[in-house]
Amino acid sequence: MKILVNVMLAVLLAGCAGPDVQQYKTVSPTLDPAEYFTGVTDAWGMFQKRDGEVTKRFHVVITGTQQQGVLTLDERFRYDDGTTQQRVWRLVNDGQGRWRGTAADVEGEAQGTAAGNALRWQYTLLLPVDDTTYAMQFDDWMFLIDRCTMINRASMRKFGIEFGQVTLTFRRRACTP
Template identity: 55%
Template structure:
C-alpha cells in the first residue's frame, strides 16, 4: 500500500512539473482573440483517444456564438461517429487582461482560462457521461491559433492525476474566403 501511495505521489508530481506556462507563447502570432475568432460560425472536427492512442470516438461540432453584454456565448452542437448528439452552451466571461472564466451545464464550477499570444490555456473539471455512467474528470485544455480562421485544440483528461484520454480538435471559421 505504501508503494502504491508513493507511486501515485510521484506520478502527480511529474504531471505537475510538465505544465507549460501560457505566457511562454506571449510573442507568438497571430494573437488570439476569442471574440474575434468566434465572431462567425465555426465548424470543428475532433477525436477522442484512450491513453494508448486508440481513437474511440470521432465527432463534428457546429458552433454559433453571440454576445450578451460582456459575455461570449458559444452554442455547440456535437454529432458523434456513432450517431449520438450532444449540446453544450458555454458562457465565457472576461476576467481582466488575458483572463477568462467559462461555465457550461456539464462543467463543475467555472473553467479558468488565460490567453497569451496565439494560445489559450483552460483548466476545469467536467462531468463526463460515458454509456450509463458519469465521471468527474480534470481537463487541461490548450488552444492555438494557426491563422485567423484555424484553431487547434488539444485536451488532456485525467482522473486522480492519471490521464484517461485526450481530445484533439481542429476549428475552422465559416463564411470567410479562406474557409470556402
C-alpha cells in the same frame, strides 16, 4: 524507504507540470477568443484512449454571440455513431487574458488564460458513460494557426491519471486566411 517515496512523488508531480501559457505571449497571430468564436465555427475532433486508440470522432458546429460582456458558445456535436449533444458555454473576459466560463455539464467554473496565439482552458466536465457520470478534469490548449484555423489538444484526467486526449481542429466559416 521514505526517501524513495519522496523521490517518486517528486517525479510524479514533475510529470504534471507543463508549459506556462505566458511563454506564447509574443507568438502571433494573437488569439482573442471573443473575436475568433463570434459567428459560426466548425470543428472536427477525435477522442483517443491513453494507449492511442481512437474511440470517437465528431463534428461540432459552434455559434458564438456576444451580449453585455458575455460570449455565448452554442456547441452542437454529432458523433460518428450518430448520437448528438449540445453544450452551451457562457464565457466572460476578466481582463489581462483571463477568462472564466460555465456550462450545464461543467462542474463549477472553468478558468482560462490567453497569451499570444494560445489559450489554456481548465475545467471539470461531468461525462456520462453508460449509467454513471464521471467528473473528468480537462486541460485544453488551443493554438491559433491563422485567423481562420485553430488546433486544440486536451488531456482528460481523473485522480491525476490521464484517461485520454481530445484533439480538435477549428475552422471559422466565411473566413479567408
